[in-house]
Amino acid sequence: MASQEPVVVIRDLSKHYGEFVALDRLSLTLERGSILGFIGPNGAGKTTTIRILVGLARPTSGTATIAGADCVKDLHKVRKLVGYMPDKFGSYDNMRVREYLDFFGAAFSIPRSVRRKRIEEVLELTNATWMQDRFVESLSHGMQQRVGIARTLLHNPEVLILDEPANGLDPEARIEMREILLRLASEGRTLIVTSHILPELSRICNKVGIVAGGKLRAFGTLPEVTRELSQKQTIEIQLLTSENMQAIADKATQFLGPESEITVSAAESIVRCRTAANEEKLAQLLQKLISEGHRVAQFREVAGDLEEAFVSAARVADAERAAAKKSQEVAR
Amino acid sequence: MSGALVIIERELLALLRSQRTLAILMTVAISSAVVVILKWPTSGVVDLSGAQARQVFQWLTYAMLTASLLIIPVFPAISLVREVRGRTLELLLNSPLSRASIYFGKAGAMMGFVMLLLFATIPAMSCCYMMGGLSLSNDVAKLYGFLFAVALHLVVIGLLVGTYARTTEAALRWSYGVTFAVTVVTVFPNFFLQGSDSLIAAGARWLRLLSPIPALMKIVSQQSIGGAGLIEDRDPLRWYLILAAVQIVIGSIVVIKRLSHSLLDRSRSQGIITDEQTAGVRAARRVFFLIDPQKRSTGIPWYLNPVMVKEFRSRQFGRLHWLIRLVAGCAVLSLMLTLATTLGTIDWEVEPIGGLIIVLQVALIVLMTPGLAGGMIAGEIEGGGWNLLRVTPISAGKILRGKLISVCITLALLLCATLPGYAIIMLIKPSLQEQVWQVLISLVMAALVSMFVSATVSSFFRSTAGATTVSYALLILLFAGPMLIWMNRDAPFGHTFVEKSLVLNPMAAALNAIQATGFESYNLIPAAWYFAGGLCSVLVIVLYLRIRQLTRPE
Known part of the structure; x- marks a missing residue:
């Protein structure tokens, strides 16, 4: 191609x-x-x-x-x-x-x-x-x-x-x-x-x-x-069974911080984390889950979508425009 | 009725907010004042008989009727087409407003504008009245009442045209065409057939009653056109009002019936093609059609300008079969003019008949050219085709040539229509041969000037309606303006000034060449040709530069 x-x-x-x-x-x-x-x-x-x-x-x-x-x-x-x-x-x-x-x-x-x-x-x-x-x-x-x-x-x-x-x-x-x-x-x-x-x-x-x-x-x-463009990334923790999912979610909140959004999908046996935490924090979380005996099948990053990137870019542009307008007003 | 008021308010406010409306009202007020000033007694003293006042009144009434015929048809037709194209009619039809409310609202708003137009002439009319000799009720009030009726007639015609036209350009062309047909063309058959007792002559006498012109002449106590002293058996004013009322009622019913969702859902023929029909149909169409409009066209050959071919193909009556019909129509018109010339020269001299043909021909050119060339560039920009042309390798010169040639060919066909008439003139009076050639050159000049003025105007506009209207205004100014000065040739304008003014008008040059009554004493050729040639050259340069500018990156 x-x-x-x-x-x-x-x-x-x-x-x-x-x-x-x-x-x-x-x-x-x-x-x-x-x-x-x-x-x-x-x-x-x-x-x-x-x-x-x-x-x-x-x-x-x-x-x-x-x-x-x-x-x-x-x-x-x-x-x-x-x-x-x-x-x-x-x-x-x-x-x-x-x-x-x-x-x-x-x-x-x-x-x-x-x-x-x-x-x-x-x-x-x-x-x-x-x-x-x-x-x-x-x-x-x-x-x-x-x-x-x-x-x-x-x-x-x-x-x-x-x-x-x-x-x-x-x-x-x-x-x-x-x-x-x-x-x-x-x-x-x-x-x-x-x-x-x-x-x-x-x-x-x-x-x-x-x-x-x-x-x-x-x-x-x-x-x-x-x-x-995305300030937050989405991490999916795929488990072998849907047991102790709430405990895993609590652990994720503890490691990634309260500003992270954690959701549980019992039907899929997946815990989703939308977080701005760095790679180091994510590695620590994974290590902790395995060490505590949770049966983690996959720990993966989900690709962000275009819509999110688009909105993010538009917001940055809006913020720039607002700042420029403000500085013009101050200059006047 | 309150629904109609809502529409009237919206339409009238929109009209009043536009600068164009203000310009029109100002122009009407100034022009009517100029008409009075031109005829104002130079000594400052008016005779007691009131003859001078009546003369001014006559000129003013004609100016007011001309203004009405030129201005009023534009608004109703365009208003409805814009409403359909902008899909706002859909919103109106889906509102609780009835179709009648929408119609009366639109007509009411237009009549509101007409009232303003008539008010704009009041200062001039007041001066005229001050001169004495006029009755407030029998002359002034009667005239305004009559013009109001004419305006209503034209508004209904415009709205009716608007329900049929698909584009603003077509609406403009057809509303002017129908107005011209109803007001001017209806008068001519009687002009040639009067005095005869035949059935056709009787029909022609009735037909002329459709036109407001004989009725207006009655108001200003003048003999009807070419009346030749014959007593009229019917009162043209009364009959015009009756016939106009009938047309207004029928037209209104038709418009109200047509104001429906079907106006928004006018799918056009999707395009049946003869090549895919059965053998029988194909054979039948070969017999009945000289040129089958449904036959798949061949590609554009290398030796033809693609823009020219595109112009013809995309023009409503530009296809080859329509051009052949146009030639046939011109041939019929030509034969009629030839007959008129032959018969006319028995009663009159050759020159007046020649003059009549010239005036008719120039009227046709002025009527047709803005429709052909006014949308040349503006229409392309409006439709979005211009940017597509700009991204092709076609040069500005080639675009210009293609577009101009397509107009030239159509105008040439129109001009050819009257050639046999001139041939007859030369046959009757061989000494006129050289003069007829001069007339033909002047007419070609008139066509070229009309074309270049319209095309140049078109290149400065982004909408066809605006370009076409301004083109009409400029051409009328160019062709009718010097004639207005000529009509005042003894006072206040002197011979030299009138001659200089007439040089601007190629039609005056043609009338001068044929030695039409009133034009014998001027010497307009070749000065008028030089002026027309110079004007065309300047306009070609402006047009070329403008097209270059429009095709270049912004």
Whole structure:
């Protein structure tokens, strides 16, 4: 899947609109074949980053390159390398799906004979062949999203940038969308996907970037990001039997401190600890349980979820914003 | 009824809060004042007969009717389409408000705006009344009552159009089109057929009663258009009011019936394709269709500008089969004009007929062009297609060329409609050959100016409705403004000033070329061509720079 060759390289990218800082020195590198889940609260700077990458906006400072092409200087090259699907579909009235794709194919100077074949391929790839003769505006939102992806694929781009592709889709359409995106990544394309549907995103992405308040708060694989952002980790103590579970819970509270949240699931024979305690404390707890003869089958860390990481990043950004506002007021 | 009041309050407040409404009211107040000032006696003394006052009154009434026809149709049609597209109609329909309340609320709010519009003319009307010779009840009150009825008629037409249109652009185009058809087109058949006893002529006499123009002429005690001294057998004012009332009642019932959830759930044809029909159907369609609109289209060839093809395909009447219908329609129109020219030259001279064709043709251009070019860029931005175009390798120049060519071809087809009429003129009076060529060049200039003005305006707007309205306003200013000055050619404006003003108007150049009555003494060609050419060149540069700016990263 992902190779080590970097395709998208962003270095200290900033974008200011007057005094408002939409992006603040954002840097990240993405390898070929990666699927980046680019998430953040509304107004965090996701769309600004995307618009700079596809050449719709110019950065105030910093650089962004796609397959070596500069997103400001080599705009023509970047347009051929990137397939972009904005959050707004952009349909034209009275045009059938095939005509719609034919127009964009012609816009990318694909010769007519090649274009016809290419349209068939992308329609098949997105499971949209059956809607080729339908009028674009008569399609449902989910169908339009598929046509949108087909459009981005027409010129066979290396990088696909999809802004909220799963927005407004029903569960079935979302599953189909997920399958399409995985299929595209398996072809070696690099995908940058923004979404607010985090469980969905965590299923397909091998990289996650969380942006909030214009800054990149975390970037890496899902476990790396959740570890980085979560202040508490979840430890599961799996026992062979459900005996003495309350005693184990009391012992955990004693070792990990009262601020830790301890829950008991007798049906699963599991004691769960959400704690900010360090590795040393956890090791001591395990040692104590074994020494007291408790039959511990597993002592494991549960990977944090994206939602938690997202909330954590958003809170940090909010706190920063509040602090900045306060310091401005004090200065006045 | 309280439901209607809720809607009236919301709609009227929204209208009054907009800067556009203020600008419109100011423009109407100033323009009506200008009309009075232009006709104000230069000596400061009014004759006792009241003839001067009546003349001012006549000009003011025409200005008020023109303002009503230009301004009122926009609001009701757009208001309903916006409500449907913004899904707020859904909220209204799901509230305890009845459909009738929604309708009366909307119509009431529009009429509230009309009242303000009429109030804006009161200062000018007061000055006119002060000149004497006018009766408060028989002239002034009657005129305002009549204009109120016309406004109600137009509001109902606008709301009716709004229930059928899917986009604000279509609503704007159709409401202007229907208004133009009801008020202006209905007058013309009688103009050509009057004096005849045939059934068609009788129909034409009835048809003209649908228009408010003959009724207004009756109010200002003028002969109807081209009346040629014939006595009218029906009172146009009474009959207009009766027919307008019938239309208002029927229109209201239709609008109330159509104000339902079906407006929000208008799924369009999903797209039947002939290629997938049975062999029998395919064979039948081959026989009955010169160009089958349901046939799968071939790809865009390399030698055609893709943006141009896209423009034609996405335009409601831009498909090839529609263009062929347009050509056919133009051919029929052309034959009618040819017939009118032939018959008209027996009674009149060639020049007035030529002048009439020119005025009609320019009216058609001014009516059509903002609809074609006004949404050229603004519509693309509004629909979200502009960003998609920006991320393709198509250059700004190619986008501009594609869009302009698509408008040019349609306008060229419209212009071709009257060529046989000019051919007849040349046949009747061969000495006019050179003048007819000058007319044709002037008309091409008029079309180009209209196109570039609308396209340039479009590039500065983000909504089609705004761009189209401003385009209409500018074109009317450009084409009707100098004519207003020309109408005051003896006083207060001198010959030189009028000539300089007319140079701005390519239609005046065409009328000058054909030596239409009132234009013989001016020398507008080639100065008017130079001006139009210069204006087009400047607009092309502005348009190109603007498109470049819009396609570049922000």
